[in-house]
Amino acid sequence: MPKNKKPQGGRPARNFDPSYAKAGSKKPGSRSAGHRGYRPEETDSPAKTRWSRDERVAAGRAPHRGEREGREPHDDRAPRAGGERGGRSYDRNDRAPRSFDRNDRSDRAPRSSDRDDRGPRREYGDRPARPHYREDRPARSFDRDDRAPRRFDRDERPARSNDRDDRAPRRDRDDRPARSYDRSDRPARSFDRDDRAPRREYGDRPARSNDRSDRPARSYDRSDRPARSYDRSDRPARSFDRNDRNDRSDRPARSFDRDDRAPRRDRDDRPARSFDRNDRPARSFDRNDRPARSFDRDDRAPRRDFERPGFRDSERRPSSFYPAKNTEAHFTPADDVVLERLEADAIQADAVDGVSFADLGLGGNVVRVLKELGAESPFPIQAATIPVVLEGRDVLGRGKTGSGKTIAFGAPTVERLMTLWAESGKSGGKRQMGRKPRALILAPTRELALQIDRTVQPIAQSVGLFTTQIYGGVPQGRQVGALQRGVDIVIGTPGRMEDLIEQRRLDLSEVVITVIDEADHMCDLGFLEPVQRIIRHTAEGGQKLLFSATLDQGVATLVDEFLVEPAVHEVAGEDQASSTIDHRVFVIENRDKRDIVAELANRDGKTLVFSRTRAFAEDLTNHLEDYGIRAVALHGDLNQSRRTRNLQQLTSGRVNVLVATDVAARGIHVDDIDLVIQADAPDEYKTYLHRSGRTGRAGKQGRVVTLIPRNRQRRMNELLDRAEIDIDFVDVRLGDDLLGELEGGLAAVAAEVTEVEAETVEVEATEVEVVEVDADNAESDEVLAS
DNA sequence: AAAAAAG
Incomplete structure (x- = not known):
């Protein structure tokens, strides 16, 4: 059945059909109190009228309502509790039936999630009815007996007993110790973080002051630190054994005991370390003379000017894009290692001058579209990662917010698909029905997925590739339709992606490039496992690209399972907090x-x-x-x-x-x-x-x-x-x-x-x-x- | 706490 059509005839989908709740409908939404989308027949207040300020004040929504001491008034709690609001009855029994399901706002008149469309009931009424709207709620303490008669058609719900008496165990609320929604009589709950037991531990740490000015001399003067070598070979033996990852025994005197953390703040007692560039053992930015890079760059024709042997910093012109920075004072992280076992290549912000996207290995069509998108010449992170992605390597990319990461992975992904296609001799064909996606881009939010698609789609289109968005909150029909017509790049969020995989409407088995945007976040609790499951559906040995402004240890799980000798790239001296x-x-x-x-x-x-x-x-x-x-x-x-x-x-x-x-x-x-x-x-x-x-x-x-x-x-x-x-x-x-x-x-x-x-x-x-x-x-x- | 699925 077409996904976007209402069911023909019958009434099976009434609760699932938003149109039943639309404005103008005589019997909008659910007709039962406490039900999502419930609207009373006619209310004393006109549906679309906003509360006046006075009304808000009366309801405790306006400013300056008293806050209880010791409570951190996250105001979001107020609407649920309500007990402390002025001008409002505190007697629960004389209130209209009220849901304490925070997701069920259907009965809240003044709250609307829709700014333009003030009828809150309509707002939520177009959500499908929640089947377990009652069972999954914890016991509630308000008396139901004075509720308005429930008006929904009980006949539609066969398996449910209407005899309230037989539900005694759940319904009898009187046997619970009076639960109050009046915050004032809640005993042990405090929002004052300072009086929480565990936090107290901070209090007995020795030398921690909130007064930044009285911190023990923290020097930013690079020259006053004793020489520290960045020569890895002279570091105390450090284990790079993965299994050893948590064994920190090889680290110098490191304690996790907060009580003795003080020494860490005192940077003077660190083993000889210097930020004076001049006393570092000769560091070369000439890639050709780097010793231990695991991949051989020498056999590539030097595409980039700054890769040319003998290319010197002085040949670089200052970047017109990045705000002037004092490059003199700039430290250049040579062997900056962000993640264990991984060596980060830091590209200088001004190293991209004179470099074009074409120089990086992108084709004419892609370059042209990038120009149309406003990307005339590559940003540093793009210059750093594009060639490496085109090599087919796994890449971890870190570039600060707004530094152009989307193009950094999007453009080479498209280009690489074309290369692979050409290599397999299939290029030049027309769109094939049912062509399976060969690239996958995952993002944590729908808006971000959409935004990525807005950038990647035109790039893909320029070379005859197709993208589709796979994210929740919208009917899946279009998405499935696109997949059936054949798509090369799918861009979306984990939930719908898994959903469609389960439905066997999305087949990732031919995906050879997988991009995880905001990778560190995608490794957070709740995201990691779906992401892992999705990646496991992609082709074995496929290329993996992980990007984030805050790429850190958190991605280790993904790296360990899916990435092979990834190249790590970032922009030197770049920090989100800096500059602008x-x-x-x-x-x-x-x-x-x-x-x-x-x-x-x-x-x-x-x-x-x-x-x-x-x-x-x-x-x-x-x-x-x-x-x-x-x-x-x-x-x-x-x-x-x-x-x-x-x-x-x-x-x-x-x-x-x-x-x-x-x-x-x-x-x-x-x-x-x-x-x-x-x-x-x-x-x-x-x-x-x-x-x-x-x-x-x-x-x-x-x-x-x-x-x-x-x-x-x-x-x-x-x-x-x-x-x-x-x-x-x-x-x-x-x-x-x-x-x-x-x-x-x-x-x-x-x-x-x-x-x-x-x-x-x-x-x-x-x-x-x-x-x-x-x-x-x-x-x-x-x-x-x- | 938020985010991510529901023809």
Whole structure:
């Protein structure tokens, strides 16, 4: 049956058919209380009317409602709880039936995920009914007996007993100790992180101060460090045995005990190390005289100018693209190893001058399309990875946010498919029906998959290859249709990909190039296993490309299982925190958060606001609109068409403010976002870097403001340490000139950048350093989890 | 907590 058609005749699909819930329908959505999509026959408030500000205040949604002490008011909790809201009955029994399923918002009048389409019930009504809407809920404490009669047609649900009495065990709520939704009487729950037991451990660490200024002399002066050799051969024997990976015994005095971590901060007691370029054993950038590269570059005709023997730095012109950096002070990570066993090739940012895409080995058609896409000449990460991908090698690519990674893997993937095709003698043919995909690109979010396709599709088309998007949230019909017609490159997200594989509509057995974008994130819990399963469906021995701005140890699992002698490439001295992004941290009163966000967003220019939860993203969006600021939301509670539309509204400039969860943290490119506001601070430094990376793209200026409550300063400090960002916090209050405060930070940028770069270099310089950063991270995650 | 599947 055609996927997009409503079933003919009968009524089997009523609950699954969105059209039943559409506007204008006399009996919209579900007609039963507590059911998704439920709409009462006629309500006292007109369906499409937004709450006035007063109403919001009454409901506790407007600013300045009192926050309880010790509670970190993630405002997203309020709508569910409701017990503390003024002007509202606290007696649960006189409330209309209310769902506490956070996903079921059907009965919430004022909350809508749809900015333009205010009828919340309609909003959720077009989702297919959840079959287990009741069974999977934990016991609830409110009395159902006063509920309005349930109105759905019971006849349609045969197997279900309508006799409430026989459901006693689940229904009888009186035997539970009074559960209250009034937050004030919850005993042991505190949102004050400082009084959580495990966190206390931080308190007895010795020399850790949040005052950055009183840190024990941390020197960024490269010259004052005693000579450290980068000659690998003189490092204390380090095991590269994979099985030995976790054996850190060969590392010098490393402790994971936080209590004695202090020594690590003191960099003076490190074994002789120098960042003085001049005292390093002669390092050559001439690839031809590198000793131990596992692949032989010498037998390639030198395609790149900078590969030519004898090519010197002085022959390079300064990059016109990357903002002027002090290359003199720049450390060049020679043997920077990001991942164990892997040697990272660092390409100089200015090494690409005079190099063209054609020089890198791309064909005429591809080069022409790249030009049309606005890519005239390669960015460093592209220059670094394209030739290697074309060689057929596995590649790990790390380039900062906005540095052009999509083309870095997209263009050579297309070119390589053509090469392979030619080699197999099949080239030049027309599109063959049912042709199986030969390349696969995986991304963590639908928006990113879409965006990648927008770049790759034209490149592929230029040489007669076809792409299709395989992601969820939309009917699969089109996708399956495309697969049946024959597709060369599939681009999508893991869920739908697996779904179609299971349905045997997607056959990856001929996929010889697999790209994992945001690879480190794709190795996170919840993503890793699906990704592994999908890759296992691809052709054995196929080429694998892993890319991310924050590529780190996290991808080891994938690397171990799927990659063979991967080449690791990155851009030298590059750091997300450097150069074009001005970072600010405002210490605020939590109750002022939404107002402060509003004041910061109340400006010209595109602003992206990050929230930790979907609910708070909604809340903030509402709040901004109350301020008269046009804003839309982007998060997983919205259906896909709305997600796409809302993002499009920011891209097109119809709205200037997008409030998003971390769905928008990675990869999403919107031109000219010049301010990122983190309404909730991220938990991971990598998240910080990716969120920040939505601004300051392609060398443009950008600003990032992170709002934190007083009690988060220490955590934030630690996070910024890992992100290699050194900035001071600013106490701000609601009345302050916040935008002025924002400007105030600009002067400090230059100095910061220098420092940040120095530190970056340090981390990139040795494995031990990188591992430390990661371990540090993992460690604190552990602590936080406990 | 969020993300990723539901003809």
